[in-house]
Amino acid sequence: MSENQFLTPGRIAAILNCPLHQVLYLLRARCITPIGRAGHLRVFDEKTVDVIRSELATNKQQHSFNNQPESSRVATGTQKRDF
Numbered sequence: 001m002s003e004n005q006f007l008t009p010g011r012i013a014a015i016l017n018c019p020l021h022q023v024l025y026l027l028r029a030r031c032i033t034p035i036g037r038a039g040h041l042r043v044f045d046e047k048t049v050d051v052i053r054s055e056l057a058t059n060k061q062q063h064s065f066n067n068q069p070e071s072s073r074v075a076t077g078t079q080k081r082d083f
Contacts, residue, residue: 006036006043016053026055 009027013020026032027044032051034042 005046006038007046007049008041008043012044012049012052015049016056018056022056023052026052030055 007015009023010020013023016023027048030051032044032048035045036043
């Protein structure tokens with residue numbers, strides 16, 4: 001990528017090879033503000049791509065942990081109780 005490249009959310013999603021809705025969610029949830037606007041489009045810099053990439057990696061790790069069977073998870077101090 002060139003040094004002064006402005007990126008839309010759609011372009012960020014294409015660069016990271018992830019769905020647009022995930023990028024839009026992270027921009028909104030993490031309160032990432034655009035560096036400017038081009039008409040009605042929000043534009044972001046390359047630092048935003050790095051932030052979104054790290055957030056996606058974090059979410060992927062959390063998601064893979066949540067999909068493990070309970071027996072393989074590390075105990076966190078809570079126990080499953082049958083009532």
